[in-house]
Amino acid sequence: MDQKVASLLSLCVKAGMLRTGEETVEKLLRNESAQLVIIAGDAADNTKRKFTNKCFYYKKPIRIFAERGDLSRCVGEQNRTVYCITDAGFASRILEQIDTQSESS
Numbered sequence: 001m002d003q004k005v006a007s008l009l010s011l012c013v014k015a016g017m018l019r020t021g022e023e024t025v026e027k028l029l030r031n032e033s034a035q036l037v038i039i040a041g042d043a044a045d046n047t048k049r050k051f052t053n054k055c056f057y058y059k060k061p062i063r064i065f066a067e068r069g070d071l072s073r074c075v076g077e078q079n080r081t082v083y084c085i086t087d088a089g090f091a092s093r094i095l096e097q098i099d100t101q102s103e104s105s
Helices: 005-017 023-030 045-058 067-074 088-104
Strands: 019-022 036-039 062-064 082-087
Touching: 005 019, 005 088, 019 023, 019 045, 023 045, 023 082, 036 045, 036 088, 045 062, 062 088, 082 088
Parallel strands: 036 062
Antiparallel strands: 019 082, 036 082
């Protein structure tokens, strides 16, 4: 995992701008607080499909990024596959870093 993304995710946690878990993220999408949804690459296909469809419907960006263990270490939550950034500033920086990393891969 890219160190810049890991640092930004850690900062989001400290700032209270990151939420985890499927139910929580669904609620944030419905009330339009979600700015970015991140799904672990090793999440179930059904989970990926479900949140891809929800993000498309609510017009929110989504990225499939890293693995469950790597993301869990960054945010201090074990065994989570769905993450939501609720701050637009953090979301844009993280999107930029993820997209830059995937372009260079």
